Amino acid sequence: xxxxxxxxxxxxxxxxxxxxxxxxxxxxxxxxxxxxxxxxxxxxxxxxxxxxxxxxxxxxxxxxxxxxxxxxxxxxxxxxxxxxxxxxxxxxxxxxxxxxxxxxxxxxxxxxxxxxxxxxxxxxxxxxxxxxxxxxxxxxxxxxxxxxxxxxxxxxxxxxxxxxxxxxxxxxxxxxxxxxxxxxxxxxxxxxxxxxxxxxxxxxxxxxxxxxxxxxxxxxxxxxxxxxxxxxxxxxxxxxxxxxxxxxxxxxxxxxxxxxxxxxxxxxxxxxxxxxxxxxxxxxxxxxxxxxxxxxxxxxxxxxxxxxxxxxxxxxxxxxxxxxxxxxxxxxxxxxxx
Amino acid sequence: xxxxxxxxxxxxxxxxxxxxxxxxxxxxxxxxxxxxxxxxxxxxxxxxxxxxxxxxxxxxxxxxxxxxxxxxxxxxxxxxxxxxxxxxxxxxxxxxxxxxxxxxxxxxxxxxxxxxxxxxxxxxxxxxxxxxxxxxxxxxxxxxxxxxxxxxxxxxxxxxxxxxxxxxxxxxxxxxxxxxxxxxxxxxxxxxxxxxxxxxxxxxxxxxxxxxxxxxxxxxxxxxxxxxxxxxxxxxxxxxxxxxxxxxxxxxxxxxxxxxxxxxxxxxxxxxxxxxxxxxxxxxxxxxxxxxxxxxxxxxxxxxxxxxxxxxxxxxxxxxxxxxxx
Numbered sequence: 001x002x003x004x005x006x007x008x009x010x011x012x013x014x015x016x017x018x019x020x021x022x023x024x025x026x027x028x029x030x031x032x033x034x035x036x037x038x039x040x041x042x043x044x045x046x047x048x049x050x051x052x053x054x055x056x057x058x059x060x061x062x063x064x065x066x067x068x069x070x071x072x073x074x075x076x077x078x079x080x081x082x083x084x085x086x087x088x089x090x091x092x093x094x095x096x097x098x099x100x101x102x103x104x105x106x107x108x109x110x111x112x113x114x115x116x117x118x119x120x121x122x123x124x125x126x127x128x129x130x131x132x133x134x135x136x137x138x139x140x141x142x143x144x145x146x147x148x149x150x151x152x153x154x155x156x157x158x159x160x161x162x163x164x165x166x167x168x169x170x171x172x173x174x175x176x177x178x179x180x181x182x183x184x185x186x187x188x189x190x191x192x193x194x195x196x197x198x199x200x201x202x203x204x205x206x207x208x209x210x211x212x213x214x215x216x217x218x219x220x221x222x223x224x225x226x227x228x229x230x231x232x233x234x235x236x237x238x239x240x241x242x243x244x245x246x247x248x249x250x251x252x253x254x255x256x257x258x259x260x261x262x263x264x265x266x267x268x269x270x271x272x273x274x275x276x277x278x279x280x281x282x283x284x285x286x287x288x289x290x291x292x293x294x295x296x297x298x299x300x301x302x303x304x305x306x307x308x309x310x311x312x313x314x315x316x317x318x319x320x321x322x323x324x325x326x327x328x329x330x331x332x333x334x335x336x337x338x
Numbered sequence: 339x340x341x342x343x344x345x346x347x348x349x350x351x352x353x354x355x356x357x358x359x360x361x362x363x364x365x366x367x368x369x370x371x372x373x374x375x376x377x378x379x380x381x382x383x384x385x386x387x388x389x390x391x392x393x394x395x396x397x398x399x400x401x402x403x404x405x406x407x408x409x410x411x412x413x414x415x416x417x418x419x420x421x422x423x424x425x426x427x428x429x430x431x432x433x434x435x436x437x438x439x440x441x442x443x444x445x446x447x448x449x450x451x452x453x454x455x456x457x458x459x460x461x462x463x464x465x466x467x468x469x470x471x472x473x474x475x476x477x478x479x480x481x482x483x484x485x486x487x488x489x490x491x492x493x494x495x496x497x498x499x500x501x502x503x504x505x506x507x508x509x510x511x512x513x514x515x516x517x518x519x520x521x522x523x524x525x526x527x528x529x530x531x532x533x534x535x536x537x538x539x540x541x542x543x544x545x546x547x548x549x550x551x552x553x554x555x556x557x558x559x560x561x562x563x564x565x566x567x568x569x570x571x572x573x574x575x576x577x578x579x580x581x582x583x584x585x586x587x588x589x590x591x592x593x594x595x596x597x598x599x600x601x602x603x604x605x606x607x608x609x610x611x612x613x614x615x616x617x618x619x620x621x622x623x624x625x626x627x628x629x630x631x632x633x634x635x636x637x638x639x640x641x642x643x644x645x646x647x648x649x650x651x652x653x654x655x656x657x658x659x660x661x662x663x664x
Binding site for chain 1: 498556557558559561585602603616
């Protein structure tokens, strides 16, 4: 994983943020009072370059949201380091930390819960500007907020003095995006930003995020369970596939979608519904050995996918495969692919 | 498609009365029929009325909803019966025995302190089966949904999400209904389990020749499972056609837009785009065609006259003034 400074789709990038062998575990009390440890993120290394777009995909419970929160500094990893421009964020001085939190922003899944219901749009958007001293006066704040609203496709005079409940879901998510870009971040982590948005409007929101990213030279990590949306969003970037707290495959998006290498990625792509009746009925899904996802509090030894993997051999249950560059820019953690 | 009609819905209107001034027309003058043995897929975005339609078919619309008008004619008893006219005791016989439903997120509705057998007993005894009959049926049904019979002796928390959903489907089949309504049966499941449940539903449809109504927000699922697809928008049916026609030759601008708005793994992603505008407020829908404010083909007539759902031949129905020009 060290040598990932290659050009991807013809573009080169400088390292912006890196998670290094990061784990995040927590204790959970069961119904009967027993304590068990949940391995939400388990030894992940991932580097995000400046201006890069990454889609982080996986099914519910794979740890992708937790990893997102570790990346933005909301969760302190149990082990491993998060490096922002080479600096461990958990060893930062107060001032560095403040800059880090300004430059790395999170967009939540639910635009209904992400906005304070008792504040107007103007208040919501101007507070961080003043806190981070980007504006000095109310007039300046007003002008910035109006510019931000226009940047996310809203008419300032229509929404400035409205409360969140007076806005539709799509408009709210645009406000959330405006707040995220208001601090001129270098990295935006967007966790399922369109899952609560009507299907017919999703692409607009993703385009907005992509356009703003291009304009402001921002990197972004798009966390999703929807492979189609991941393909769309990260078409000029990379896709990273997670399974049960581990990364199993990373590579340029179209390569991974068209020619997945890890058995899990292959299986996942073989069951994504396709909007084509003939194709949908002809294609064969890869059959797993078991449909049940193992528990994150008692994960299998060796490769975590071996209990379900149709290609698993003895070695897979004993040793954990490492992420290896099996082809140019393509990293896979599987003995069968090595 | 010229097989026997089992359910025939005419001019159905279901509304929600919210306060004195606000009435939400969730299902507004909807007519369609369901044929024996088919899987009718119903798709639309949240708030389009698809779940309300499902509840209406069982006459189980939760308050403050009321079925204000129309007919739901059921042909499963031989002659035509409008279930909206049935007395409560006959409705009891209609629900579950004739038309059963798998509710959205039903997995979490299983009683956590009751073993699976208890759920079968509850349902069966309420509808007059004997314990012995229930036990026998339960064993057969579990086999049908590919579950081991020892599941009967387990509690819901001992089962995975996919297993629970299979139990729910088996429970819905306990009284051998002729029609099964499935409301988002896979929305809480991961992709691998979803595929498994879809395959199971298709198999049950084939083996039992069971008529199914499959409701989902995910149009792509219907490519896999449905024989006929109904697209709803703002309380109306905008298009209803055999599954191939919906995906390969859609006629309604909303269907076309919806298909274009979903990035797939196979298609060209550079042509993917959203439908401009937003879904209308159902308490104050626009005049004329409800899709007109967002429609690239809309003209004067579309904003003034509401289009009827028109039979355009080959089992295809479209509600659009312009379908011939698109």
